[in-house]
């Protein structure tokens with residue numbers, strides 16, 4: 001298996017996030033390849049690490065001062081063995097090809113776990129929507145879609161949101177796609193309810209991660225009721241994680257953005273959550289304003305120079321990292337363990353660094369990797385595609401109950417695969433193996449393409 005990593009490193013020596021994601025999967029699936037040499041003969045792993053297609057393009061747009069600006073757009077179409085490429089788009093200044101490829105690679109296994117017929121892809125831009133006017137965001141999205149539309153289609157590639165891409169951006173992107181193609185189709189998910197969106201899609205990733213947590217706790221005869229929780233981020237995933245945790249009787253103490261975090265020992269109840277939703281989704285302000293409104297909460301700015309994230313140094317039972325990749329290093333993981341945390345459900349993609357994951361596993365923490373725990377978002381996107389194809393809309397209850405049963409099924413497949421391959425209770429191996437086998441078998445069926 002070292003040779004696969006050698007290939008990745010030699011071909012793309014600077015793509016460190018992609019190397020990280022590939023290394024984890026390779027370690028998990030080695031026993032599967034040993035037991036099934038036909039996968040090796042068919043070069044399944046060699047094909048999985050090479051995107052089917054990568055599109056990179058210039059995105060010129062005009063700011064409100066009349067100045068032309070240029071950003072870089074990407075779409076990585078990683079694997080279509082089980083369905084059209086599916087995965088979000090991220091608008092954030094840190095976006096580069098390595099981040100796009102790691103996200104697309106993770107998406108392939110995640111989507112396979114959902115039980116739905118969706119392949120894996122991811123896209124985005126180094127455009128930063130923060131501080132831009134609605135008109136600037138619209139002009140950017142229109143220019144982005146003017147190039148990307150050629151590679152999309154309801155049977156080809158169906159993007160959605162991710163960091164920096166929410167309902168506003170999906171609307172502008174959809175409007176331009178519709179104009180260019182002269183066609184109203186389910187080519188994006190996360191659409192507004194008035195024009196083809198699904199109920200529960202905004203809630204789905206956060207709710208799903210909480211459902212997954214509940215399943216993990218039930219293996220130890222526990223529930224989320226009265227559990228003290230730490231959540232990071234304050235965007236879409238964090239907000240609905242808190243909403244569901246509150247509904248289930250847990251208490252959430254923290255929230256963050258890229259500048260700092262708040263600790264509210266009284267708990268972030270539903271009324272405070274409404275304020276966060278206004279602050280982040282309407283006012284587009286900073287999380288430190290939470291501590292100005294609720295002075296008992298303490299705001300701490302992140303210091304990029306420190307070797308740990310202070311958010312992860314509080315006493316708690318359960319943790320829901322919901323901001324971004326690599327936000328928990330080994331020291332953070334050790335702090336969490338020392339502070340009594342015994343459950344981690346990842347709302348974000350790859351938020352824990354490899355040596356942090358080792359600490360969780362060595363300490364018998366119930367640890368769910370993002371590709372299992374946050375699959376609820378793309379799962380409901382898949383349900384949005386089904387509703388669009390059938391020209392119907394399911395009720396809130398219907399979609400939420402489908403989401404819950406998908407999360408239960410992902411949990412069961414992870415446990416089953418982890419047992420079958422000798423590491424019972426290891427959700428990292430379970431998720432990688434279960435996702436891999438489904439994609440690998442589909443690739444075998446379809447020949448060398």
Ligand SMILES: NC(=O)C1=CN([C@@H]2O[C@H](COP(=O)(O)OP(=O)(O)OC[C@H]3O[C@@H](n4cnc5c(N)ncnc54)[C@H](OP(=O)(O)O)[C@@H]3O)[C@@H](O)[C@H]2O)C=CC1
Nearest residue numbers: 162163164205233234235236237257258323324348349377
């Ligand atoms: N939306 C979805 O359906 C899904 C999202 N995910 C993953 O969940 C995570 C959050 O996504 P989502 O909530 O949609 O995105 P949002 O843009 O809605 O929110 C992102 C949040 O994370 C914070 N953040 C971003 N970058 C950093 C950073 N470098 N350090 C600290 N905080 C940071 C943002 O703070 P700031 O405002 O300062 O940027 C913001 O609070 C991502 O990893 C995403 O890939 C996974 C599955 C589905």
Ligand SMILES: O=C(O)CCC(=O)C(=O)O
Nearest residue numbers: 087088160162377378381
């Ligand atoms: O809803 C989708 O298509 C994708 C969600 C996503 O980007 C993710 O699962 O990371």
